[in-house]
Each structure stands twice: as structure tokens, then as C-alpha cells.
Amino acid sequence: MKKVYVIGAGVEGQEGFSRRTLELIANAGILLGGERQLELFPDFPGEKVTIGSNLAEVVERLRHAERQAVVLASGDPLFFGIGRYLLRNLPEDDLEFIPNVSSVQYAFAKIKEPWDDTVFVSAHGRGLKGAVDRIVANDKAAVLTDEINTPAAIAAELIERGRDGYAAYLCENLGTPEERILVTDVKGLVEIKAAPLNVLILIKEYEAGGDEYIPTLGIPDEEFATVKKLITKEEIRVVTLAKLKLRHDMCLWDIGAGSGSVSIEADHLLPNGRIFAVERNPQCVEFIKENLSKFNARHVTLVEGDAPGCLENLPDPDRVFIGGSGGNLWDILDTVDGRLAAEGRVVINAVTLDTLTAACEFFENAGYQLEVTTVNIARTRPLSDYKIFESYNPVYIIAAVKE
16 A cells, blocks of 8 residues: 555645645645545546545545545644544554644634634534533633534523533634634524534633632532432532542543532542533432532533433443432442443442442442441531530441452
């Protein structure tokens, strides 16, 4: 197989090609690319191949090409482009990538905004909810949209989540005579029918839920909206988070989330991670939504449904916290055991001996390293004449590590 040159076409068309890339294209026997890229070289004397949706055919063509092949791509071929697919299916040594100015770079230059602190999101592969998960976890985002996950659809999802505090720059048809840049806000985006070729830039201006909450460990219980008694007490929460041993980029399942207090505290400990708060009680679900908005939780996704059934489509966890099982503890643990990463940890807060016994039996049979901590909390009563301690029921914190 001859070396394949994968060349990016800048947003300004052929003017964006270097002398070397023009020579490589002129000496090639086969030129592959999208229709817009191939139109840049109307006088190319060799064979032109239009790249459609079937990339497997492109790979086969490149494997058996007898003449020098050049693949044309948009901007940087390794930025949400064909480069990733080619690297997965062809020998790395047989590929050379020559990037150009990407549409995202060009868009930031147009709005005169630095982009080195930006998160880049493609709605095409991730889907609407996954894309918005990434957006709300950051202050600045560049979004590549598609015909389904349009700027208007993304704006509607942001509004639904109460996260509409972004300035919006809709950059359409960049580098063409139809180029247009609209400056608006998230609510304004809903009313705009965007051109198919667009880059959406979102820059946070304010927290839509009000002043940003300053994260602390052990948020007071009364700060959370919750069903009475269905909250992990603040002292227990702190010990629970310590037992989970979270690292910045982990995936955490919070099963039986209740008020969402553990997920919200974990949100600040996982700046590059993902948290899934799983809850089946409709009343609790509404309280979780309220709390996520109040505390501006950026990395938490609410999952409504019964575990373990609703866990099927979640990414595999590194850590699992179980605050409530709805009577399905054994089935939940069986599912968790099949999905948990090696060296992963499960932490369960049990208030009954029945739950403690069942959990310990499961983990011992499954070969986990097991540690149980009993926590007894007593607080002084406020607004009383005497400093009398009020005791709470003991909580058994079960921490299990998968071998």
C-alpha cells in the first residue's frame, strides 16, 4: 500500500492550501473527498472518488490503490473528521495528515474570542442529551450540529435544564459568500432556523439558576429540597465520599439518589467525570431537578427509572454508591458486578441489619475486599436552653473493592 496523504481544506477554499499540498494533489492519481472539496479542483486530471456515507469502501479503495492517493477533508482531518476512522482501519505508518484551518478556529477568529479554554462537542455522534451534558459542564463550548440536533434543539434542551445563561454565536456557511454570524442568547436560538453548515459557540455569561453556589464538603441538609428523611445526612455524606475515593475523571453511579445530595457533592470532586443520579420515586425526581439547578451541578445526569433495568444504557462505572435499592439490592449488585471496572469500588449506606447482612454476603461470595464502618452521629439541638445532643440512627457504610 502506498502512503496516503490526508489533506485538510481550509474554510476559504483552495487559497488555504500550501505549496506542498498543491504539489501532492497535482501528482496524485486518485483524489478522494466530499463533493465540496472535489469541486475545488475541477481540472484534476486523475480519478476523482466522492466519499459518501460508506467509509468502509473508501478504506478498501485505499488499500488496493496502485496510484498515489490523496484524501481531502474539511479543516483538520483529525478534528471530528475522517482521520479517526482511517487510523482505526489503516496502518498508521501509511498515513500522513496535513491539517488546515478548521471551521471552529475560523469561527473563533471571526468573533475575536480565544479558544484554548473551549470544550469541543459534536452532536452528531453523541446525540442531543450527551452533547448538552458536555456543554453545561463547561463555561465555553464549540458545537458541531447536525440536521436533527440543531442549534434550536440544543437551545431548547438547555432551557429545559434551566441552563440558558450563555451568549450564543451562530456561525453559518463560513468562508463562503453566504457567511453569516448571528449574535444572540440561548432563548434567541430557539427562534432561528440555522443553515446546515454551522458552528455554534456558547460562552457562559451567568448561572441561570442565580448566584453560583460555592462548593463545600458537607453541604447542610436544610439546603436541599427533599422528601422528609430521604437524604444522606451531611456527616454521613462526607464519610461516604471519602470511602468512594473519587478521582477527577471517573464515572459514578448514584443509585437511589433521593435528594441528589451525594451526586451534587461528588460533582465538585469529578471536574472531568460523569455522574448518573438514578431515582425511581417521582417526588424525589422533582426534588433532584430542583437541587441540580440550585447547586448548578455540571456533571450530573438524572436517570429516572427502576434499577437495575434503567442502568443498561449507562456507561460502565468506576464507582457506585447505593443509597436505596427499592428491594432490589441483590439484582442491582449482580448488575453492578458485571459492569464495574477492575479495582472499582461500591459503597452502600445501610440503616438496617438486613441490608448490611445481604450486602456483605454478596460481596464475600463475589470475592470483593470488604470494609464496614459504623457511623453514629449526634448533634446539639438548636434554639434550646440546654446543650442536649440528639442522636441519629447508626449508619453502616459498606465499602467493597472489586479484585
